[in-house]
Amino acid sequence: MQLATAAARLRRDRAPRQAASPSRPAPTTTGHVFEVEDVSVRYGDFTAVRDVSLTIPRNEITALIGPSGCGKSTILRTLNRMNDLVDDASVQGTVRYNGEDIYAPDVDPVEVRRRIGMVFQKPNPFPKSIYDNVAFGPRLNGERDLDGLVEEALVRAALWDEVRTKLRSPALELSGGQQQRLCIARALATRPDVILMDEPASALDPIATHKIEDLMRSLRETCTVVVVTHNMQQASRVSDWTAFFSVDVDDEQGMRTGELVELDRTDAIFTEASDPRTEAYVTGRMG
Amino acid sequence: MAGVLGAAMVLAVAPLVVILWQVILNGGAAMSWEFLSSVESSPRDPGGYLHGIVGTLYMTGIAATLSIPIGILAATYLVEYGRSGRFANTVRFFTDVMTGVPSIFVGLAIYALLVVSGGAGLGFGTFVGAAALATIMLPIVVRSSEEMLNLVPADLRTASAGLGARRWQTTVKVVLPAAAPGLITGSMLAIARGAGETAPLVLTALGARQVVTAFQGTPQADIGLLMTDGFSQPFEPGIERAWAGGLTLIIVTLLLTITARFIAARRKV
Ligand SMILES: Nc1ncnc2c1ncn2[C@@H]1O[C@H](COP(=O)(O)OP(=O)(O)OP(=O)(O)O)[C@@H](O)[C@H]1O
Ligand SMILES: [Mg+2]
Numbered sequence: 105m106q107l108a109t110a111a112a113r114l115r116r117d118r119a120p121r122q123a124a125s126p127s128r129p130a131p132t133t134t135g136h137v138f139e140v141e142d143v144s145v146r147y148g149d150f151t152a153v154r155d156v157s158l159t160i161p162r163n164e165i166t167a168l169i170g171p172s173g174c175g176k177s178t179i180l181r182t183l184n185r186m187n188d189l190v191d192d193a194s195v196q197g198t199v200r201y202n203g204e205d206i207y208a209p210d211v212d213p214v215e216v217r218r219r220i221g222m223v224f225q226k227p228n229p230f231p232k233s234i235y236d237n238v239a240f241g242p243r244l245n246g247e248r249d250l251d252g253l254v255e256e257a258l259v260r261a262a263l264w265d266e267v268r269t270k271l272r273s274p275a276l277e278l279s280g281g282q283q284q285r286l287c288i289a290r291a292l293a294t295r296p297d298v299i300l301m302d303e304p305a306s307a308l309d310p311i312a313t314h315k316i317e318d319l320m321r322s323l324r325e326t327c328t329v330v331v332v333t334h335n336m337q338q339a340s341r342v343s344d345w346t347a348f349f350s351v352d353v354d355d356e357q358g359m360r361t362g363e364l365v366e367l368d369r370t371d372a373i374f375t376e377a378s379d380p381r382t383e384a385y386v387t388g389r390m391g
Numbered sequence: 392m393a394g395v396l397g398a399a400m401v402l403a404v405a406p407l408v409v410i411l412w413q414v415i416l417n418g419g420a421a422m423s424w425e426f427l428s429s430v431e432s433s434p435r436d437p438g439g440y441l442h443g444i445v446g447t448l449y450m451t452g453i454a455a456t457l458s459i460p461i462g463i464l465a466a467t468y469l470v471e472y473g474r475s476g477r478f479a480n481t482v483r484f485f486t487d488v489m490t491g492v493p494s495i496f497v498g499l500a501i502y503a504l505l506v507v508s509g510g511a512g513l514g515f516g517t518f519v520g521a522a523a524l525a526t527i528m529l530p531i532v533v534r535s536s537e538e539m540l541n542l543v544p545a546d547l548r549t550a551s552a553g554l555g556a557r558r559w560q561t562t563v564k565v566v567l568p569a570a571a572p573g574l575i576t577g578s579m580l581a582i583a584r585g586a587g588e589t590a591p592l593v594l595t596a597l598g599a600r601q602v603v604t605a606f607q608g609t610p611q612a613d614i615g616l617l618m619t620d621g622f623s624q625p626f627e628p629g630i631e632r633a634w635a636g637g638l639t640l641i642i643v644t645l646l647l648t649i650t651a652r653f654i655a656a657r658r659k660v
Contacts, residue, residue: 189552218555228546233571240564241554287550294554 434629
């Protein structure tokens with residue numbers, strides 16, 4: 105019932121969301137947030153990844169791993185229609201978010217991105233104050249009186265104690281790790297029920313990385329997290345589920361196409377992978 | 392090698408130093424309260440450049456009001472929407488061409504289009520002078536703004552889109568604020584350029600011998616036009632005042648340029 109309302113909100117023909125009462129996404133509904141079916145993504149003539157089918161379980165962390173160029177980022181971007189912003193990208197197949205096909209013609213991609221948060225590899229805060237960064241998303245929806253919301257988002261991103269006294273100072277004066285947590289706070293401020301992260305810690309030192317990992321685990325209470333990572337230990341430390349992608353090389357045409365090898369519980373992937381390619385990769389014999 | 396480079400640098404800077412020195416020396420000697428506060432009836436008589444100063448500021452002000460918003464909007468279109476489309480490239484091409492057109496031709500074009508009865512028939516005046524200056528400033532604003540907007544990292548646009556901003560929201564809330572210091576710098580340099588132009592005003596503002604406040608229909612005075620007048624006639628007071636006029640223009644231009652540099656140095660993207 106609640107899912108149906110959440111999905112209906114994605115439609116472009118609906119009046120803009122009521123600013124005053126942004127309802128929280130249903131937090132503990134069981135089942136899957138995403139159902140991806142036979143998705144292929146092409147950049148122009150080049151098929152970057154082919155026939156991916158997977159489901160993302162609610163309120164858990166799913167890691168996408170695999171060698172460079174296998175299409176992890178590409179698949180991640182199909183989940184909130186960020187691929188629409190790449191000029192020559194085209195997506196085939198279906199992606200259902202809370203049961204709703206987000207590539208249906210009447211769906212407004214901007215509304216999809218409002219509901220699904222994204223954090224990027226390189227911290228990318230706006231050249232504005234810490235406060236204005238966090239308030240950015242809610243302000244797009246016309247929300248006002250954001251002090252409480254900003255504090256809540258910063259607390260959840262484990263950054264509040266470090267910035268509470270300097271909310272008005274420029275975000276770019278923060279350290280790299282703090283900037284990344286600020287970007288997470290900025291994404292949380294729009295109250296998404298999913299956060300997509302593309303190698304969120306790869307530009308950070310081990311201590312900052314550790315903080316981000318703790319933070320990801322704590323986000324499970326209210327969010328589903330999908331994280332792309334290059335770091336095997338990180339995947340095994342933080343994720344509940346792991347999807348392993350590989351690259352299929354067509355020697356005749358020299359095409360390198362990504363594909364999903366398997367998706368399973370993380371402990372299963374790391375100890376008893378069903379596909380030899382997965383085992384080779386996670387034990388470091390490949391990629 | 393270093394000697395050659397040093398000599399080249401001296402050669403490059405020398406004319407500027409000589410000009411500045413001359414203007415400051417001669418202009419400083421002729422600069423007075425009378426120069427700033429009264430009106431000369433001819434280069435032969437006593438008086439000052441008040442009407443020219445008013446006219447130059449008036450026309451430059453209108454020209455800035457016209458060219459800066461249009462120029463920044465055009466640059467925003469080029470960078471954020473048109474990118475490398477055919478229309479955008481055409482606009483870029485004509486902007487480049489316009490930058491290279493001699494300014495006397497701009498004056499001539501505005502004369503034909505707006506002043507004479509074959510065109511809009513507006514006659515001489517403040518507005519048509521400002522239109523000529525705006526035509527010279529516009530491509531400068533477009534080009535410098537385009538560069539500044541291109542310097543805004545793509546990351547910021549992606550971050551904004553990821554938060555559910557529509558394209559126009561990203562432009563208004565992220566790109567333009569991030570580029571603002573650069574946009575202001577470019578605009579001030581364009582104003583400095585416009586304030587110093589004389590050629591496009593010959594056939595549009597025409598010149599006047601009293602302070603003109605009319606927006607259009609009455610020929611308007613300009614510092615540069617008065618200087619041309621003063622230097623071209625063999626009367627001592629007129630020549631002295633022309634030097635003081637030059638000093639005034641250099642001070643205005645220098646102030647604008649220094650402010651622009653100051654803002655540029657403080658920019659953080
Ligand atoms: N904007 C784009 N235009 C064209 N090709 C692209 C684009 N983005 C990605 N690709 C190609 O698609 C394939 C998959 O790229 P993707 O970035 O999804 O891989 P990835 O698994 O995230 O790699 P990495 O681990 O290096 O980040 C690669 O071959 C890449 O070159
Ligand atoms: Mg990637």
